[in-house]
Amino acid sequence: KKGPPVHILYPYGIDEDALEKYSHHPKQDIVGMVGNFIPWKGHELFIRSMRLIHDEYPGVRFVIIGNPYEGNIESLKYLEFCRDLIRDEGLETFCQIKTDVLNVFHEISQWKVLVHCSLKPEPLGRVIFEGLSSGCAVIASRLGGPYEIIADNEWGELITPNRENLTFAISRMLSSPALQHHLADAARAYIKRHFLWVNVLSDFRQMIDPLIG
Numbered sequence: 001k002k003g004p005p006v007h008i009l010y011p012y013g014i015d016e017d018a019l020e021k022y023s024h025h026p027k028q029d030i031v032g033m034v035g036n037f038i039p040w041k042g043h044e045l046f047i048r049s050m051r052l053i054h055d056e057y058p059g060v061r062f063v064i065i066g067n068p069y070e071g072n073i074e075s076l077k078y079l080e081f082c083r084d085l086i087r088d089e090g091l092e093t094f095c096q097i098k099t100d101v102l103n104v105f106h107e108i109s110q111w112k113v114l115v116h117c118s119l120k121p122e123p124l125g126r127v128i129f130e131g132l133s134s135g136c137a138v139i140a141s142r143l144g145g146p147y148e149i150i151a152d153n154e155w156g157e158l159i160t161p162n163r164e165n166l167t168f169a170i171s172r173m174l175s176s177p178a179l180q181h182h183l184a185d186a187a188r189a190y191i192k193r194h195f196l197w198v199n200v201l202s203d204f205r206q207m208i209d210p211l212i213g
Helices: 016-023 043-056 073-088 104-108 126-133 145-149 163-175 177-194 197-212
Strands: 030-034 061-065 095-098 113-116 137-141 157-159
Touching (some): 016 126, 030 104, 030 126, 043 061, 073 095, 126 145, 126 177, 137 163, 163 177
């Protein structure tokens, strides 16, 4: 099994009260992703997977949380492209893009499934930690950092990001509430072991004390 991942290099932590609050929040039939708008984050892939999933699970809604990068014209154009794609594919009644969300934890703690489908290797994947802490069943691209964070089929599912794999993984998750609960419970335990703030700060102190010493 994998040991604790690279949290010392880019600390992520949550206090125990918040972990219990968000990870036990009642879930709605929502599959969502979080990521600012840039093509390699995989928004288009996520959107193009929705039709097939909706045909099989018509009660499920889809949410994308993200913003364009400030001052980046290409990022703004990509946001508009995604909005147009949702409209052109006839997905507007069950798909929503949310920008300027103040409390992402509150939003994603209501989701059943969080999708991370970056097409290029992520240096870490902080959103994955947020999903694991929010009681979601997490599906993530196996490229880069996510491969170090998630033990496949233990507290999340790793995929090679393409439409077939993503559609299959989401459908599998929606068809099995038992699998969702298993992954969410295992994710909560994983975060509690390694990513409570008190543990993160203790690990960080053990690393830097000899250096400042």
